Each structure stands twice: as C-alpha cells, then as structure tokens.
Amino acid sequence: MTLVDELVAILGSERVTVDQFALHLYSKDAGASRGHADVVVFPHTSEEVAAVVRLAAARGVPIVPRGAGTGLAAGAVPNEGGIVVSTTRMNQIHEVDPVNQTAWVGPGVINLDLSVATAIHGLHFAPDPSSQSVCTVGGNVASNSGGPHCLAEGSTVAHILAVEVVLADGETITVGSGAPDPIGLDVRGVLVGSEGTLGLVTRTLVRLLPNPPDVRTLLLAFDTVEAAASTVSGVIAAGVVPAALEMMDQRMAIAVENWLHAGLPVDAAALLLAEVVGETAAVDAEADVIRRVAAECGAASVSLAADEDERALLWKGRKSAFGAVAQAAPDYYLHDTVVPRTRLVETMASIYEIADRYRLVMMNVFHAGDGNLHPLIAFDSADPDETQRVHQAAQEMVEVCVSRGGVLSGEHGIGLEKRDLMPLLFTPTDLDAQARLKECFDPTGVFNPTKILPEGSRCFDLGSRFVPEGAWV
Amino acid sequence: MSSRDATAAEHDVTTAEMPDDRVTPTTEEEVAELLSEATETGRRVGVWGGGTHRDMGYATESDLVISTAGLAGIVDWEPDDLTVVVRAGTPIVELEEELRRGGQSAILPEQPGAATVGGVVATGVSAYARLRYGPTRDRMLEVRAVTGDGRLVKGGGRVVKNVTGYDLPRLFTGSFGSLGVITSVCLKLWPLTEATATVRLTEVPPLRLVHRPRAMLETAEGVRILLSGTGPEVEDQIRRLGGEATSGFDYPAPLDGPLVWSLRIRPGLLGDALARLPSGADFVAQHGVGEVAFTAPVDFDIADLRGWAEGEGGAVVRLRGTSAADPWGTPPPALEIQRRIIAAFDPRRIIEVGRLPGRI
Numbered sequence: 024m025t026l027v028d029e030l031v032a033i034l035g036s037e038r039v040t041v042d043q044f045a046l047h048l049y050s051k052d053a054g055a056s057r058g059h060a061d062v063v064v065f066p067h068t069s070e071e072v073a074a075v076v077r078l079a080a081a082r083g084v085p086i087v088p089r090g091a092g093t094g095l096a097a098g099a100v101p102n103e104g105g106i107v108v109s110t111t112r113m114n115q116i117h118e119v120d121p122v123n124q125t126a127w128v129g130p131g132v133i134n135l136d137l138s139v140a141t142a143i144h145g146l147h148f149a150p151d152p153s154s155q156s157v158c159t160v161g162g163n164v165a166s167n168s169g170g171p172h173c174l175a176e177g178s179t180v181a182h183i184l185a186v187e188v189v190l191a192d193g194e195t196i197t198v199g200s201g202a203p204d205p206i207g208l209d210v211r212g213v214l215v216g217s218e219g220t221l222g223l224v225t226r227t228l229v230r231l232l233p234n235p236p237d238v239r240t241l242l243l244a245f246d247t248v249e250a251a252a253s254t255v256s257g258v259i260a261a262g263v264v265p266a267a268l269e270m271m272d273q274r275m276a277i278a279v280e281n282w283l284h285a286g287l288p289v290d291a292a293a294l295l296l297a298e299v300v301g302e303t304a305a306v307d308a309e310a311d312v313i314r315r316v317a318a319e320c321g322a323a324s325v326s327l328a329a330d331e332d333e334r335a336l337l338w339k340g341r342k343s344a345f346g347a348v349a350q351a352a353p354d355y356y357l358h359d360t361v362v363p364r365t366r367l368v369e370t371m372a373s374i375y376e377i378a379d380r381y382r383l384v385m386m387n388v389f390h391a392g393d394g395n396l397h398p399l400i401a402f403d404s405a406d407p408d409e410t411q412r413v414h415q416a417a418q419e420m421v422e423v424c425v426s427r428g429g430v431l432s433g434e435h436g437i438g439l440e441k442r443d444l445m446p447l448l449f450t451p452t453d454l455d456a457q458a459r460l461k462e463c464f465d466p467t468g469v470f471n472p473t474k475i476l477p478e479g480s481r482c483f484d485l486g487s488r489f490v491p492e493g494a495w496v
Numbered sequence: 497m498s499s500r501d502a503t504a505a506e507h508d509v510t511t512a513e514m515p516d517d518r519v520t521p522t523t524e525e526e527v528a529e530l531l532s533e534a535t536e537t538g539r540r541v542g543v544w545g546g547g548t549h550r551d552m553g554y555a556t557e558s559d560l561v562i563s564t565a566g567l568a569g570i571v572d573w574e575p576d577d578l579t580v581v582v583r584a585g586t587p588i589v590e591l592e593e594e595l596r597r598g599g600q601s602a603i604l605p606e607q608p609g610a611a612t613v614g615g616v617v618a619t620g621v622s623a624y625a626r627l628r629y630g631p632t633r634d635r636m637l638e639v640r641a642v643t644g645d646g647r648l649v650k651g652g653g654r655v656v657k658n659v660t661g662y663d664l665p666r667l668f669t670g671s672f673g674s675l676g677v678i679t680s681v682c683l684k685l686w687p688l689t690e691a692t693a694t695v696r697l698t699e700v701p702p703l704r705l706v707h708r709p710r711a712m713l714e715t716a717e718g719v720r721i722l723l724s725g726t727g728p729e730v731e732d733q734i735r736r737l738g739g740e741a742t743s744g745f746d747y748p749a750p751l752d753g754p755l756v757w758s759l760r761i762r763p764g765l766l767g768d769a770l771a772r773l774p775s776g777a778d779f780v781a782q783h784g785v786g787e788v789a790f791t792a793p794v795d796f797d798i799a800d801l802r803g804w805a806e807g808e809g810g811a812v813v814r815l816r817g818t819s820a821a822d823p824w825g826t827p828p829p830a831l832e833i834q835r836r837i838i839a840a841f842d843p844r845r846i847i848e849v850g851r852l853p854g855r856i
Contacts, residue, residue, distance in 0.1 A: 122764035123786075145704070167659045178657060180666065181634045196830035202760040202810035203786050204620060204631070204670070206853045207828040208837055212633065212666030216659050236707050256576045262599060262687035264578075302707050304728035308690075361655040363577040393657045394577070430653035430660045437660060448653065448660060456649045457662050459840035463833060475661060 026082060027062055030106070033074045038065040038112070049107045052094040053154075055356065055404070056439055058102035060087070065112045069187060069195050069225035072108065076223065077193035079106055080469050087471055088219035090130065090162025093154040095357055096438030098166060098218045103472050108223060110161045116140050117226065124231045125184060125201050130161025130224050137229070146231035149176040152434065153342045164224050167216030169434030171267035171298075171341065174392040176232065178434065180215040187226035188214055191465040201228055213460065218436050219471040221464035235266075235300035239310040240328040242337055243317045244291035248272060250320045251293035252367040255391045257316040258297070259364065263309045268392030269296040269341055275386035275399070282347040285340040291323055295391065296341055344388040345399065351384055352401035356413050360421055362429035364394040373423045374398050381416040383409075395433035396424065422447065437475045445477050454480040512550035515542075515561050522566035524640065524648055524679045531677065532646025534560060535844045541644075543673040543848060545615025546587065548608070551816045552619055553672055553823055553851040564614050567679055572654075575600060578685040579637060579654055584614025584678045600685045603629045607750050614678045620670025624711040624722065624747065627784045629686060636665035638682035643675065644842025654682045667837070673848035674856070675841035691730040694746035695721040697739040700767075700783055706733040712783035714770070715748045719783075722746075748780050753791030755817035757798065761786050761810035772801050789815060797821075827854035 024032070030039045040046075040063050051057040061084070066072045079086045085105030092099055101107050114131035121144035128137060134155040138147040150163055151170035158168070163179045164186065176182070185199030199211035214221055245251040251270055258265065271279070271287075271294045280287045287294060295317070299309040314325050328334040348355045362370045371387070378385035378400065389397040398420055402409045421431060421444055431441045431448060445454060458481035464470075521527045534541050542558030544550075544565075564585035572581040575598045582591055588608035595601055603623050604616055611621075617639075622631040629635075638652035641664075651664020668678055692710075697719040700712065711722040721737055722745050723730045734741045761769050763786035770788065773779055779790035792798070798821045802812040806826050814823040828834075831854045838856055839845070850856070 120762075120764070123762045125762075167663075169657055173657065177630065177634055178659070180663065181630055190833070196833070198828070198830060200760075200809050201762045201786075202805075202808070203626075204622070204760055205828060206811050206813060206824050207831070208674075208834045208852070209620075209633065209666050209670055210830065210833060210837075212663050212669070213837075216663050233704055233707065259578060259687070260576050262689070264687065302725070302729045302732060304732045305726050308726035308728060361653075361657055363574060363579070363655055365574055365576045390657070394655055395657050428654060430655055430658045432659045433655070433657040434659055441660075445661065449650065452647050453650050454661075456643070456647065456651070456664070456841070460662050460664075460667075460837065463836035463840050 026084060029078055030062060030064055030075065033078065034064055034066060034071060049089065049109070050101060052092045052097060052099040054095040054097045054440060056097040056100050056102065058100040059104050060101045060107045061104050063107045063109060065109050067112055069189060072189045072223055072225050073193045073195050075106065075108060076189050076191065076469065080191055080193065080467065085472050086223065086469050088165065088223045090159035090165065091133070091154070091157045093158045094162065094166060094436065094438065095359065096166070096432065096436045096440040098436050098438035098471070098474055100439060102439060110159060113225065119144065121146065123201055124233070125228055126231060127226055127228050128160050129226060130159060130164070132160045134158050134160060134163060141231055142234070145234045147234055148229055149173070149182050149232050150179045153345065160227055160229065161224055164215050164227055165217065165219045166434070166436040169390065169395065171269050171390055174268055174390065175264050175266045180212060182230045183211065183215050183227055184230050185228035186211055186214055186224045188222040188224050190222045191467065191469045195225065199228065216436070218438060218474055220461060220474050221470060223470070237303040237306050238298060238300045238334070239306040240334040240337055241297045241310060241313055242326050242328070243295040243297065243322050244288040244324045245293045245295070246291065246321065246323050248293045248371050249368050250322065251295050252371065252391065254295060254317045254320040254322065255367065256364055257320060258313055259392070261312050261316055263299070263312045265297050265309065265313070265392060266300040267296070267298040268390070270294070270387065270389055270391035271296070271341070271344065272387040275344055275388045278347040278350055278386060279340045279344050281350060283340050283343065285336045287340060288324060296337055341388065348386065348399060348401050352403050354402050354404045356400045356402065356417060358396065358398045358417055358420055359432050359435040360396050360424040360429055361433040362394045362396065362424050362427045364392070366427040366429070367391065367394055370396065370424060370427050370429070374420050377416050377419045377423070381412040383412060383416055390433070393433070394429070418444070439474060442473070442475060443477050451482055455482055512547040518544065518561040518563045520563045520566040524642060527562065527642040527677050527679060528646045528648050530560070530562060531642050531644060531847070534846050535645040538844060539846065540849055541847045543618070543677050545585065545612035545618065546610035548611040549615060549619040549621065549815070551814060551818065554855055556848050556851045562677055564612060564677070570594060571680060573598070578656060578687070579682055580685055581638070581654060581680060581682045582613050583680045584612060586613045587611070588613060588616060595685065596688065599688050601688055602635060602683045602685055604632065606745070606747055613681060617669050617678055617681055618671060618673050624713060624782060627712065627782065628708050628710045633666050633669040635684040636669050636681060637684055639665040639668045639678060640680045641668055641676045641678045644847040645844060649676070652682070656684050672851045674838050674852050676847060689724040689726070691725060691727045692745055693723045693730050693734055693741050693743050695723065695734055695737045695739045695741045697721065697737065701737055703784060705736060709733070713748060714781040714783060715779060720746060720748070751778050751780060751789055751791050753778065755792050755794050755819055756815040757790055757792055757812055758815045759788045759790065759801065759805055759810065759812045761805055761808055765808055769805070772804060786810070794819065824853040831856060
C-alpha cells in the first residue's frame with residue numbers, strides 16, 4: 024500500500040487529501056517560505072494522531088503539525104515534504120471547569136472562541152495574539168504565543184497546566200496537572216514552545232483568568248518615538264505594569280487610519296495604546312500614573328476610551344494593523360525580536376536606519392511594554408531585488424537586537440526563519456544541549472525535522488563515552 | 497511598603513546541616529571542572545544551597561558535596577527592565593532586600609530561612625503570592641547551569657518575553673539538581689505596590705469577591721487574605737471583605753514539627769482536603785492555588801490521604817522530616833522520557849542520583 028492508502032485506511036478518504044490546491048495551501052504558513060506537502064490529514068482524535076505518527080515513523084516520513092497556519096517563522100512549512108497533520112478538526116472544548124478556572128481543549132480550538140465560550144463564567148484565556156480570531160490553541164502552545172496582554176500575564180506557557188501529547192513512537196502521554204507543582208521534571212514546560220518538534224499536542228488543560236471588573240484604555244500621542252519609548256520605561260519605573268502597552272509609529276498609524284477610520288492622530292510620530300485592568304480604584308489610579316508619566320515625557324495628547332465601543336475600536340486598529348499594510352505593498356515581512364525595554368529607543372533608531380539604508384518601506388506596531396519589536400517591511404515579492412534587500416535588512420535587524428542584549432524571537436518562534444541565526448545567541452554547547460533534548464523525545468526526527476536548531480547542532484560527544492551500556496540517550 | 501515581609505528571616509525554617517566535607521567553587525568554570533572530573537571518576541555529587549529543602553525527595557548519597565555559597569551576588573539588575581541576573585548561591589533574603597530598595601520583588605518565598613535562589617529554583621518552590629503572580633517557574637527567564645558531565649549550558653535569555661529554543665529555564669525549575677548545578681538565573685521582577693494589607697476572616701470568602709488577591713491563606717486560626725495594590729483599591733477591598741484588617745503582610749508562622757507534608761490538589765478540592773488532614777494537624781492552606789502544607793505525627797499513615805489526592809490528579813509530597821512513607825508517592829506517568837532527559841544532561845548519572853520521583 025502507498026502512504027496515502029495507509030492514511031486513508033486510518034482516517035477515511037475525506038480526511039486525507041492530495042488535492043493539488045490543498046497541497047499548495049498547506050505547503051506554507053503566513054510567512055514567506057514554501058515547502059511541499061506530500062499529503063494533508065485531518066485527524067479527529069488522539070488515537071488517530073497516534074496511528075498516523077506510527078505510520079510516519081515506520082515509513083521514515085516527516086510529520087509537520089499545523090494549526091491555523093498563522094505562524095510567521097515557517098514552523099509549519101513542510102520543507103522536507105511529508106505529512107501535514109492539521110489539527111483544525113480537533114476543535115472541541117472538552118470540559119470547562121469554572122470552579123478551578125481551567126478547561127480541557129482540543130488543539131484546533133480557536134483562541135478567541137475559547138474566551139468567548141468561557142465568558143459565561145466570567146473567565147478568559149489570557150494569551151491574545153493579533154491573530155486570535157483565527158489562530159488555534161495548539162498553535163499557541165507550539166509557539167508559546169504572546170500577544171499584547173502577556174505583558175502582565177505572561178506568554179502561553181504560563182497558561183498551560185497540562186498537555187496530552189503523541190510522541191514519536193506513537194505513545195500518548197499526559198504531562199502536567201490541574202494540581203499545583205506536579206512532581207518530576209517539567210516536561211510540560213519543555214513541550215510548550217517546542218514548535219511541533221517534540222510531539223503533537225492532542226489535548227491541553229488551560230488556565231483561565233477571571234475577567235477583570237474594570238478596564239481603562241488610553242491612547243497617547245507623541246511628537247517623537249523617543250518620548251513614547253521613555254513613557255514606556257517611565258510607566259514601569261513608576262510601579263505600574265499595565266495589562267498591555269503597545270506602540271504604533273506614524274507610518275503604521277496612517278495606514279491603519281486610512282483603512283479603519285478609528286480616529287487615530289496621524290500627525291503624531293508615535294502612538295501608545297495602554298490598558299490597565301483590575302478593580303475600579305486600581306485602574307483609575309494606574310491610568311492617572313500613565314497620564315502623569317506621559318505628560319512628563321511631553322505627550323502631545325492623551326485620551327481615554329469613553330466606553331467599550333471606543334475601546335474596541337482602538338484594539339481593532341491595533342490588531343488589524345497588519346491587514347492595513349496591504350495598501351502599501353502586496354507582501355509584508357513581519358519581524359519579531361525582543362530587546363530589554365531600556366534599549367528600545369536606540370534599537371528603534373537603528374532599525375529605522377537599516378530600513379532606510381536598504382530603501383525599504385517599514386512600519387512599526389509592537390509590544391513596547393515588554394520590548395518585543397515587530398518591524399514590518401512592506402514589499403513586492405515579484406521584485407527579486409527588493410525581496411533580497413528585505414532579507415538582508417531583516418537579518419541586520421536581528422543582529423542589532425541581539426547586540427543590545429535581545430533575543431531572536433519573542434512570540435513567533437524560530438522555525439526555519441531564524442534557525443540559522445541561533446548561533447548568535449547560543450554557543451555550540453548550548454545548541455548541542457537543545458539537540459540532545461530533542462533526541463530524548465524524537466530520536467529519529469519524525470516531528471518537524473530541521474526546525475529550530477541549525478544543522479550540526481548535535482556536535483558534541485563530550486559525554487557519550489560515559490554512557491552506560493544499554494542506556495537510552 | 498509594610499515592614500512585615502521585610503523580616504522574613506525572623507521566621508527561620510528548619511535548615512539541614514551542611515556536610516563538612518564539601519567544596520565551594522566560586523566560578524562556573526570551577527563547577528565545570530569538578531563535575532567533569534566527577535563524571536570521569538564516577539564520584540556521586542550532591543548539590544547544596546541553603547539546605548532548607550534537603551528532606552524533599554529521596555535521600556541521596558554523595559562522595560562530594562558542591563555548595564553554591566561561593567556563587568553569590570547580583571550580577572546585573574536593570575530596574576527599568578524588571579529583570580535581575582543573580583547567582584545561584586545568593587540567599588533569597590539578601591536578594592529580596594536589595595530589590596526592595598529599588599521598589600521591586602522577584603516574588604520568591606516569603607519565609608525563606610537560609611534558602612538560596614538556586615535552591616528555590618531547583619526545588620521549584622513558590623511564594624504565597626503565587627495566587628496573584630504565578631509560581632516561581634513563571635519568572636524564570638534564563639538559566640545558566642553546569643551539566644552533570646561538566647558542560648556549561650545556557651537556556652532562555654535576559655528579556656521578559658522569549659521563544660528562542662527549548663525552555664531550559666523551566667526544565668531546570670524543580671529538577672532537584674538532577675540535570676546539573678544551576679549557577680545563575682535571570683528572573684522577571686514585579687514592582688512593589690503602594691499599599692498592602694492582611695484581612696483576617698473566619699471563613700474563606702467567595703473566590704472572586706475581590707479581584708485577584710495576593711494570597712488567601714487558611715490555618716487552624718482562621719483565614720487571612722493578603723492584599724496589595726493602590727491605596728484606594730486595597731481600602732475598597734478591605735471594606736468588601738469585612739473582617740479585621742492590618743496593614744502589611746501578616747504571614748502564618750512556619751509549620752513546626754518533625755514531619756511536614758504538602759498536599760497538592762485542584763484548588764476546588766481544598767475544602768475536602770482539609771477535612772481529610774490528620775486530627776490536630778497544623779496547616780497552611782493556599783486557597784485558589786490548591787496546596788496545603790501540614791504537620792503530621794510521625795506514625796500517621798499517609799496512604800489514604802495520598803490515595804485520594806493522587807486519584808484526583810494531585811500528590812502528597814514530603815517537605816520536611818524523615819518518614820517511612822515514600823517522599824513523593826506514585827511517580828508521574830511517562831517516567832521514561834524524564835529518564836532520557838536526565839541522561840542527556842548527566843550521562844554517567846552522578847549528580848543527585850535518585851532524588852526525583854521514580855528514583856531516576
């Protein structure tokens with residue numbers, strides 16, 4: 024039997040596709056690279072996933088797990104061919120436990136759907152990537168997604184209590200617990216953010232947070248990017264950690280305003296969107312602190328969203344910013360790096376300089392509160408020269424961030440996109456340790472091969488001579 | 497800021513005595529040399545921080561004890577970044593005292609005794625304030641450690657948000673030295689709040705009467721709700737809770753007794769758990785979190801309580817003392833993967849051998 028025949032035997036013909044259009048769609052994610060899917064499957068249960076994984080392992084075919092495909096780091100690109108396993112049909116919210124403020128959910132559940140479904144209990148799932156209306160919880164787990172509100176609440180990993188995962192040998196295990204501090208090594212913590220390279224998560228126990236009793240959302244306008252960045256640092260220094268603290272530069276504000284008519288001040292060099300949540304007395308006091316700091320930093324204007332509609336419009340402007348870029352050029356390259364908050368101003372200056380030097384149209388909308396930059400370069404991929412310049416500029420931007428004490432990715436992941444930049448941050452020994460960790464889960468490289476770690480990472484054999492005979496390393 | 501939690505050191509918890517036969521390296525390179533040599537000679541190594549959690553897990557035997565006391569001090573503290581890089585041997589009391597001067601906290605255990613940063617991370621213990629701020633592991637941004645076979649390995653980074661490779665900082669949290677010696681960590685910090693208060697009540701209030709309190713602790717004496725926030729917010733919360741309020745954090749006295757256990761359960765079952773404790777036990781229950789630390793007579797049979805807790809997906813683990821009963825209980829599923837991970841970091845298996853559940 025062929026691979027496809029065997030997959031059909033497991034899943035039935037409707038949930039196995041080799042249709043050319045489907046293979047085309049599933050051969051890339053929301054980033055720029057394209058691979059080649061041999062076949063795409065849509066399992067419903069962890070048993071089906073396990074059967075598919077066993078088959079792939081037996082045939083030596085890669086498994087590429089895929090959620091909604093909104094990733095930007097090519098983490099879901101089947102660059103080595105193989106079986107793309109879409110989790111979109113494992114989209115059940117199995118159980119919501121309002122007393123313990125948790126829910127067991129399938130990996131294909133859409134992020135926003137989860138918060139909508141738990142709103143009846145006054146609860147929500149805190150990670151809120153811009154793509155939250157389409158991205159999946161499984162994808163969030165794989166890339167340890169962030170979003171504006173992880174400034175105060177942490178990234179996805181802080182909201183995942185347990186995962187059921189199918190390992191490379193087809194075994195299904197559950198790690199973590201709804202009880203605090205499960206005993207033994209934190210395997211759950213390693214699986215979150217592993218970009219589908221260690222196993223395929225088939226169920227997740229998520230932590231839900233109580234919806235805050237009150238909220239204040241402020242829009243602050245500045246004449247310089249520096250003044251906006253100083254306000255970010257100043258607010259934190261004043262002892263306030265807002266729920267979200269987002270920055271948008273003038274170019275992005277113009278693009279969004281043209282498209283959405285949200286009333287953004289387009290004459291300002293930079294805008295800050297700040298949100299504080301909690302008890303009424305707390306949010307009033309914290310909003311005052313933000314206003315005061317902004318005034319001290321020379322804010323041109325400060326306005327408070329008067330009601331939920333105004334607040335929703337401001338957030339719509341923020342979260343749909345990337346769509347607005349279509350006006351500028353057919354394609355965009357969205358970057359994701361992090362620098363220490365105190366290095367924001369100088370890093371922004373360097374990033375503008377790089378974009379100008381490469382003659383590129385760049386806009387910025389990003390999570391300023393945690394130093395997570397998202398320079399967005401609009402370009403036309405039909406122009407090979409421009410495309411080349413985009414890639415060169417992108418690499419320089421990463422190097423600048425790392426030289427300022429930053430890291431390669433804050434929330435999108437490494438995937439293929441930044442794999443070869445890992446040595447900027449890690450020594451060969453560090454990378455070797457990570458490669459060994461990968462081998463613990465997936466010794467034959469079934470899951471999402473060639474992602475995260477550059478080729479040759481497993482270079483050290485320092486310890487292997489000490490391995491006792493028969494030990495499984 | 498109240499002064500009550502500035503005096504955490506007053507409440508010393510029991511500290512095990514550090515063996516005399518120990519080495520105290522002062523650099524990562526020295527640690528690497530020691531471990532590399534021990535791996536070659538097959539000498540078993542123990543790791544020692546403050547000695548406050550030596551009773552957790554199986555007792556281990558060692559030919560060599562590495563104390564982290566020589567690896568102490570703050571390496572880098574950027575208040576505006578809300579991060580600190582601190583060496584493993586730094587006592588919690590000293591770190592928090594220094595951070596407090598800058599108006600910040602790493603939200604580490606409030607009654608640490610002699611505990612060190614490395615020890616708290618290695619044992620994965622958390623502050624009462626975890627109800628509001630999450631457990632210690634959620635503040636782990638970067639780890640530097642020497643593996644069992646002497647490799648110096650770094651994971652994570654010194655920024656508050658990071659998805660760059662596998663999450664070694666979390667893997668090392670709660671690893672009980674089984675992967676190697678943690679030499680330094682970067683922790684996420686929080687600003688101290690303007691106002692703090694403790695409200696004493698006779699009963700646990702409805703979970704969401706106040707939004708995300710700092711801690712809700714129950715002892716035999718009653719319930720304490722720890723609050724922190726802006727002045728008007730805390731005042732308003734005190735009013736809503738009723739009861740008797742004092743400013744500052746009034747923590748329960750550390751549990752005193754030869755044997756202290758920790759029961760961990762889904763928070764909604766905490767009431768059931770309390771009803772099952774041995775009669776007359778002293779206890780501190782963390783509502784909303786799902787942990788009860790309690791004292792038990794040495795001859796108390798833990799089996800029934802443990803059976804119930806494990807049946808509900810929880811555990812009963814020993815915090816202090818020696819017991820005939822197993823310190824961990826039933827090992828977690830998928831022990832094989834844990835064994836492989838340990839072998840990847842400590843191939844000859846020389847460091848804190850057999851301390852973890854399953855004696856791996």
